Amino acid sequence: MKAESYHHGDLRRALLDAALVELADQGVEAFSLRRVARRAGVSHAAPAHHFGDVQGLLTALAAEGYQRFIAAMQARQDAAGSDPQEAVLAAGLGYVDFALAETALFRLIHASNKPDYEDPALAAAGAAAYGHISALVAEATGCALCSPELTSRVAAIWAQSHGLADLVSNGRLTSISSLTGAERDRAILTALRRVLLD
Amino acid sequence: MKAESYHHGDLRRALLDAALVELADQGVEAFSLRRVARRAGVSHAAPAHHFGDVQGLLTALAAEGYQRFIAAMQARQDAAGSDPQEAVLAAGLGYVDFALAETALFRLIHASNKPDYEDPALAAAGAAAYGHISALVAEATGCALCSPELTSRVAAIWAQSHGLADLVSNGRLTSISSLTGAERDRAILTALRRVLLD
DNA sequence: GGCCTATGTTGACAGCGGCAAGATCGAAGA
């Protein structure tokens, strides 16, 4: 992990970190691979050896994004009680947390076609996120796994969480995005609770 | 409206039309101003005289997008009965219709920061969309206009419609996006009905 | 010790958005 040598040591990791900063700074739409390389202190063509092209880098970044996304939901669940229905609501709060804290990453995952979603690692990461929510809803509703009833309920909960996260992080729902902290949490919980759970 | 003359006649309109095609073809992220100009059969610098820069063009396009968006909701409402609650559900269906039929335009409006949302025309178009839904929910719930109760309910309905539209148009909710026609409508309605209206 | 491959660099290319300077046209006023 030498700092100044010709070979970097862990350039792949360094590029991913730089890309996260670039993404937060510039957003998905203005993302520049050359700027990422500059941030990492490396020539503009170096990333190609690790990610192929810009799509490769964004695909890897999206896979990491899904992990952070799940972690954000899990963090709220850990803070909440063990009641299954509370867990669903907590996950919804975490969903919105993630959209607000890492908006660009959220958009990369949910509103961009730059990543390659056929990529196995990315597909797996996405499936893990779906599985996470699905399991929560299954517990809260008592629906059998893979039952039509469950998928229908998951769709409703997911859509509500996602809609809130997207609208609030974009500033489209000013009635909520103008709030902060506990007040915002309360407003989001109110909306989440409007979705029938049982 | 001469076709082959040096001066186009209505290049502004022609550019907007070409931009709609470009948007549908390439998506927001790969949108190219020069390609729009080529589509319109005009030099690459011509659009600048009508829209300033690419942001200007996309801003104008987004404003038109909002009108189409409202029209899509209205179309479903017209097909539905006059019951206020049915109207809300119909608008939700129209919301999803729009996201599926004009995905790129939907993304331009809801998940892009390329347009300038400070632009008065665009801000007005966006406010009109909010007002449209808000009025529907007010009628369906009997809440007073501008009451906190109403804004809270609007948030819930809006989020559900938006979440469904976004997830389905992105193919994230395969359980719904794999359906078509009446089957899909039914699945969406089921999810929409899970949001409490009264 | 000597090669070999992974990992870097440099330089080129076309396409992009934006700007400046020139060409063309339509219309308004002398």
Add this chain to the structure above:
DNA sequence: TCTTCGATCTTGCCGCTGTCAACATAGGCC
């Protein structure tokens, strides 16, 4: 009717981008 003037459109340039090919370096394996 003629002329001038401003709006509209073109051409050409700039720096930026992503990608590719050719070359440099270094660490590991025989």
